[in-house]
Amino acid sequence: MNKVLEEISKIGILPVVVLEDAKDAKPLAQALCAGGLPCAEVTFRTAAAKESIAIMRKEFPEMLVGAGTVLTVEQVDEALEAGAQFIISPGFDEDVVKHCIEKNVPVTPGTCTPSDVQKCYRLGLDVVKFFPAEAAGGLKMIKSIAAPYTQMKFIPTGGINANNMKDYLEYDRILAIGGSWMVKGDLIKNGEFDKVEAMTKEAVTKLKEVR
Numbered sequence: 001m002n003k004v005l006e007e008i009s010k011i012g013i014l015p016v017v018v019l020e021d022a023k024d025a026k027p028l029a030q031a032l033c034a035g036g037l038p039c040a041e042v043t044f045r046t047a048a049a050k051e052s053i054a055i056m057r058k059e060f061p062e063m064l065v066g067a068g069t070v071l072t073v074e075q076v077d078e079a080l081e082a083g084a085q086f087i088i089s090p091g092f093d094e095d096v097v098k099h100c101i102e103k104n105v106p107v108t109p110g111t112c113t114p115s116d117v118q119k120c121y122r123l124g125l126d127v128v129k130f131f132p133a134e135a136a137g138g139l140k141m142i143k144s145i146a147a148p149y150t151q152m153k154f155i156p157t158g159g160i161n162a163n164n165m166k167d168y169l170e171y172d173r174i175l176a177i178g179g180s181w182m183v184k185g186d187l188i189k190n191g192e193f194d195k196v197e198a199m200t201k202e203a204v205t206k207l208k209e210v211r
């Protein structure tokens with residue numbers, strides 16, 4: 001498995017971040033690192049994504065920073081220019097995946113059916129995102145899908161929070177979980193980075209109970 005994905009596996013939880021303003025990138029990264037999760041998926045839902053990734057990479061070299069909601073080949077290139085170490089999409093796009101393979105950057109496309117997983121398998125991936133995890137059937141669905149694809153690992157995201165995270169993390173085919181619950185937009189907007197840190201710590205405490 002790719003080294004970056006192995007690192008994500010060791011950390012166990014991938015915070016999914018939406019930053020409206022790149023000035024929040026530094027305090028947010030600081031709160032995540034202090035809370036014990038030195039990683040972030042910065043989503044390309046906002047114009048601030050590229051600059052935010054660049055800031056986090058520069059200020060926190062120990063952190064793993066990737067790009068999320070990557071929908072096009074152009075966004076892959078922008079993310080790489082900013083220093084993104086991995087690429088995540090909500091769904092499967094063959095052009096995006098092939099481009100990442102060419103650029104030698106780990107990519108985890110979103111899947112939620114066996115057909116999606118199989119397309120990723122054929123392109124040589126051994127880790128995929130499972131999105132939207134809770135709405136698409138949760139852990140029960142992942143266990144059913146994972147059975148035939150014996151080497152595939154999953155990063156479920158969507159509807160995961162402090163209350164249900166442990167169920168996912170207990171299953172050995174879960175590489176890590178993704179979620180935004182500790183980095184909610186309001187917390188960032190209001191500058192409540194102490195709360196981000198506290199919720200991150202709480203998540204790490206729960207993680208340690210099962211891993």
Ligand SMILES: O=C(O)C(=O)C[C@H](O)[C@H](O)COP(=O)(O)O
Pocket residue numbers: 016043068069070088089090091110131157158159160178179180181
């Ligand atoms: O933007 C992307 O690339 C996505 O695939 C969606 C995000 O991963 C989820 O929206 C996070 O889900 P929540 O933790 O329920 O907020």
